[in-house]
Amino acid sequence: MDDPKYSKFNVSTTVYKNVNGQDIDLGVMIPKDAHAGPRPILVHFHGGFLVAGHAMYPEWFANWAIDYSLLHSAIVVSPNYRLFPESTGLEILSDIRDFWTWIQDDLPAYLKSVGSEVTPDYSKVSAYGESAGGYLAIMSALTQPDLVKAVIAAYPMTYIDSDWYCVASTTKFPFGSPQVPVAVFEEHVKGTPKGKIFTGAFPPERMELAISILQSGGFTGLGDDESLFLDRVLEKLNADRRMPFLFAFHGTEDSAVPCEQTKKFVGKWEEKFGKGSVVGKWEKGDHGVDNETTLEEPWLQAGLTGVTKAWID
Template identity: 30%
Template sequence: MNRLDPFSVSTHVYKTVEGHPIQIDVLVPKSTLEKKRSIPYGDNTRIPVILRYHGGWLFGGQRDYPNWLAQWVCDLAVKHDAILVSADYRLLPEATCEEALDDIMDAYIWLSTGLTDALKSTYKDSPVIAPDLDRILVGGESAGGYCALQAGLTFFDQSSNPTSTQPIPKPRVIYAEFPYVSLRTPHWTQSYPKQIWNQPQLPLTLVTSLFTSISHSTTLNNGKRPIVSNIPMVSPTGQFTERAIISTAAEQHGRTLDFFGPERDPAPGKRRVFPEDRIEDGRILPPTMFLHGINDSIAPVEGMDSFVEWVRKYKAVAGMKEGREEREVMRYYRVPGEHFVATDMKLDGSEPEWLKEAVKFLEANWLGARNAAL
């Protein structure tokens, strides 16, 4: 069964860049729609929100590719009658990382500026479907975990860099599955043989040819770089697409950061490409759950270990500086498995104890004590 089958899905444009629409999907559990249709209009029927960012090295991926969206996240949405939102964003190297971050932030802002209207236009016969923007869970897998952390660092504490004249709701909690972090370590910056997923050692020419192609397209388009925001990374038969193979080659040859482009402002307090820098500059995360497989060949667990230690060093999760126990505000589940370690796990009683515990942590911070307890 497709893991999106339990949802009613609508697609919307949350921004347009040079005529290119960037899309976002809104998934409402069908069971929730049936419940709400029986509730008189005017009742307190606001329902919580999950914003999920997709993975793909930041170089590819799709908001609407179901197999990378964790089954347990889908189950969590159905369990709590939550709206699940999944966003595309501009992809590297056609875009810079800064431009991708613009979209990542705009997708989050759209929750408060566009989600309510999107629901009203889609469910005209269900006027009581409305988001509870005081209960937002943000997460993602792989590069999507990077996106979720960046959104958390931006919007949880908005005092030092307000992005809008109107208050933007804070995320209550983050989940980051095998996230894209510690990108300046040798694994990502040095060329040496790396066994990544099931791929052989690939030639560097795959990477350089992509840059040549983009440069040629830019020249033909009067200096404007092409814009892409939705590219498959896995074929219908489960094989890596050309885009995923190029991404793998870049990682093997230590060229991943070449795709990122320059930071707009590398000054402390302004820099934002690397979450580690933002943490050093004083940004903090909401309560956060990290999950990583110790056998991860795409994003080695040692990078996650280093990032968690960095978070601890700077007490960079809300409550740490005030003396709260780490376990109250942060969880790190370092478990056996490859990339996508928990993607197919269901919340049906068969899940491992660590996932049950992780979900309880998310529920308690996302929904409040009345809905779940540690």
């Protein structure tokens, strides 16, 4: 948490949930120059294929996103959550629901407890996530539409029941990785004590496991409940209800998460909620296409303009 990337924030952590006697925590970052009183909230969901990653891992919190939150003096809240394969998809989503309950019920008191004079402005809440975090950010938009005003989904996992995730293949090379034996996945599952959960891992920890799961089609283990799948949740919503603005972007050469699936989902969103409800941007590059991107980048500004209007204005 003392990473230079976070130097303009006061950073703290707290527990928002306990499962089987094991804590699940979150990080809160308050801009040091934020004035007292109501401030916007930016929720950040970390990526990692739902298998790896950590709420406070700085390498996966894009520089432009740090600058964007500082620009609006936003309170940044980043939760950990249970990870697959020790936990199911429904268990992961239950953590996200409980996190949003914490945001609404407990964040004000927590801010006071750490001596801050800022307060959350619940009329200005946005969600941002990359990869698996993009999936969770979009799911938050679909399930918390009265609270979340805008979503930024960076190269998100969208169709997690597709062949890419659920069918074994020797032609998937995420990040240029060679084939990882399925035994890595299988032995991990066998060696995990019943009831043991994992809620955060700084890469490279668990990344080999994530790649083994992907290449072996192991994401079927997330479950088959319809509430897990973004497109099915989207289909059941009333087209006339107010929904958050969605800005999604993806590298066209992404080797880890298919760009075409994000394009398809953006099309479904626009078809459901109309033009102006979503902006999709497709830029040449692999997973993490925004690694060197600044707030001044025209394609990024094209999407953030809509986010800012829905979130702040």
